[in-house]
Amino acid sequence: MSEKNLFHKGDEVSRRQFMIGAAHSYLGVSVLPMLGATVATSDTFGAAPPMRPRTAKSVIFLNMSGGMSHLDTFDPKPENQDVQGPTPVIDTSADNVQISGFLPKTAAVMKHITLFRGMRSNQGAHEQGQYLLHRSYAPRGTIVHPALGAWVMRLSGRRNTTIPGFVAIGGSSENATGGFMGAKYGGVPLGNANAGLKDSKRAHSVSKAEFDHRLSLADKMNSDFHGRFKQKQIKTYHGLYDEAIKLMTSEDLKAFDIKNEDSKVRDFYGNNGFGQGCLLARRLVEHQVRFVEVNLGGWDTHSDNFVSVEARCQILDQALAGLISDLERRGMLDHTLVALGTEFGRTPDINDNTGRDHFPRAFSSLMAGGGVKGGFVYGETDRKAHTVKEGIVTPGMFNATIGHALGLPTERVVTSPSGRPFTIGDEAKPVKEIFA
């Protein structure tokens, strides 16, 4: 067909319509790479083992970056004032579980929470600790490991195929990396909860009519090029324009807009970045986003630990308790796993600046909803919170446990392009005792 003929076919032939059909027929599925894969890919070592029964469909991962003090939050030692310092201790809605008095609202929802008091890491610096926390592996100079959310995308795919499956709100965008799995499994980093999905709205400089008109011009140009190069990569590229339009016009896009929430609901989560991030996370999970991370920094309390931790806890307490009770009220808690993690704890010994230093040997984290037991404590530290007496949980085990809740095959080996084998938790086993 000559190019003249193509151009003379006129406007009535919608190239775009054709391309939408083409994307389906050529690629088998409607793909939206970068925003998380649609379907789980098969195992590199043959047929995929059957998925486990899952107790959670989505995960909200709360990242306490900087190293959250365990003594002043979830593992207080009131009987040892020398390590406890001035932090008060309170009872909770769970029998025999006490936590820091800085977290009264969390105490009230403790009946939904499993505490991990035996966390242990082997990384004592922030960057390395955060890396291990998110990826189950220590940083190496020869590979970039994928973040947990990317593992989840790789092993289970998106629930809602029009919007991203993995979103990271605040914090380092490295936490959203697809690593060696590639950008298509990586998450979409949002600077903050108000940022919205980047470039998903038409620019003010372009009218709707103009926008559509430009696309039709490009379509006409493309048809000639496409006729000359009948290649999969070119088809895929054209298909992405359809995906982009689909996203721009998606009803689910409004999930990203927390301004749609009533101001009372917004206040309920706390009027700060983290609180609003948790609210956004809930909205995204409502729209079937698979994995959302929300970051709360400022835990690196080398000096004035007690003042700083109390201030952090005010934000955490309101948002965490708000999130758990809001999920429960909406009937979402039973299939949404809330996990809270940090790269390490802080020294039981209080330093000269009334601070606490890095302490990877023993610290705390938690999970709630998504099939885990409520009011349950897994693991225990000694009387000075100095070492783990029983129930050691490494970041790899923690991540494998999240995978387990999602019904993922945690032993599944995924090989890097260089042929190296990896698993979601660096071969660690999930902690099954915490599931109800």
Added chain:
Amino acid sequence: MKQLFALNIAAIVFALFNAGSASAQLGLRSGAVAPNQSKEFQLAAARKVDKLVGAEFRRKQTRPLPKSTDAEFLRRSYLTAIGRIPSYEEAAEFLDSEESGKRVALIDTLIGSYGYNMHMFNWWADLLRATDSFQNTSGAPYIKWIKDAIAEDKPYNKMVHELISATGGGWQNGAVGYYMRDKGMLKDNMANTTRIFLGTRIECAQCHNHPFDSWKQMEFYEMAAFTAGMKIGERDSFSSYLSDKEDEEGMDRGLRDVSRLIRYAVFDFSVADAGNGSIKLPDDYKYRDGKPGERVGAKSLSGFGKNVRVSLKSKAKGAGEARQEFADWMVSPQNPRFTKVIANRMWKRVMGTGLFEPLDNFSSGAAPSNPALMAYLEELLVDLNYDLKAFQKVLFHTYTFQLAPSPAQHPARSPYNFNGRQLKRLSAEQVWDSLLTLKIDKPDVRKGNGYSGGAIMFRNRPVLVGKKTMKDIYSEVIAIDSPAAVWKYAENLHKQIKGDKGGGAKASGKMKMEMMMAQNARKYGQEMRASELSSPMPNGHFLRQFGQSDREVIENASTDSDVTQVLSILNGHIEKQITSNGGSKVFKVVNDGRTDADKIDRIFLSILSRRPSEGEKELFLNEFKRNRGAAVRNAVSALISTAEFMFIQ
């Protein structure tokens, strides 16, 4: 009958491939004095390459594709040689020229231009993982070292030797950045070294015998022994003294920052030799060829030319000697893999696909798609004294490079016969630099990253300009023999900085130039080529969105397309910076057009480096009639949105 006809046609094209082969023989055997500088030599070598490619066509009875059009050649050459599309003026000049030798002339111009250096830097930065900072330490001297090596066209073997044997302070010898990059991870560094320069992956053998390849854990440790014990950073006692002073109650913040600057730039940023070429096996070593914790001597991988080894018994080895011997072995002409790997990398850089892939996993199974060609390329690179620029020039001058783009997509990582270039999405840097070409005039002029090398940057401002450089600080501090005296030095330096009223009257020309470059980053913001911006740009930036490498892992860039890129084209960066930016270069060019047809020509030349077809002309003439005001913007947006713009042909 049909086949016979095809062969006849093929024979005609083979004649083209074979043209000048006699002189090729002559050219190759002559050339006693600087042969690589002679045009005859280059063109003859190019013909020889074509002949070897053509032989493969003949063997497989493949009918070669036609020669590329001038427009295809133009755009491909610009993108491949200097990393961006041609400007409107550059495109028009080439296409309008009726000179018969204009293709050869264009290549010579491009490779001699600064744009070549810029594009080459991106390639090196991806390979060496050159970043702006290594933890606290500035990576600027390393980046400058790489850029200088490109600018002076340092032979590849010399460059690699300098990297592997680098010692001293970073501000004296930027090459030590090669080890600074992997501070605390020297074993990983060794795995990277063999991967980059020998095309061999041994990192698996770091923890166990390689499951698929033949490498044993013992062999990994023997290799790692060459750099083991080498110390990165020096005089820990000085460093901790300064650090303690900085933490003193009520310490002046300015003085604290000066002390940090000294600590990071002098004591932390250096490579000292202490290794004697031996290493201890890990405590969980489980193979029969060694015992856990046993000390073993260095030995080079077998199968790479004449082995070098360090005996445990010989105590004669001085500090760092083993590493020097390792560097010598690496670049030795008796280590053929060293040449093969870089020849293949350069071939891929110019032709788009390697003779063998993956480039860095030349395991026993892999073989080049055209062994005779591979062998000749290795020979040629040695003849050219490892001059990568001259080598690439030869490849650019081949007829193979000038073939029309391949209509079919060749399966990745399978042997390719190079019958037409494979379509490939532009790299992130090529997209960025091409858009810059649409946005500003003379995009290759502004220099930024790495060229603040000599200036003392204090709190993000250059200070003591023309009075003192980072190099001065390094050599002055390293000569001081007590920590307390270094603190005194810091106090003095702090006073000088506080009292600095600018000036810089005594600044040398070179220093002034570097200062100007340091300031360009502030002056032009991000309106510079990708090579002049931060390395890498932060996650989320346009460049990263389009797949720029994080430079954490070797060659970690991606040319995968995704929907966020399309959104950026339609609604984000491209819409804001180019399409709706009336001040951008492309609009100025178009506004100078006399008629609608001329304007349409200018839009096409600016963006797609070609003139419109009749059909396209008609389409856009209609557009101009219908949408007077918005026609140019619509056309610019539409053309950038095409696959033709986003793919190199």
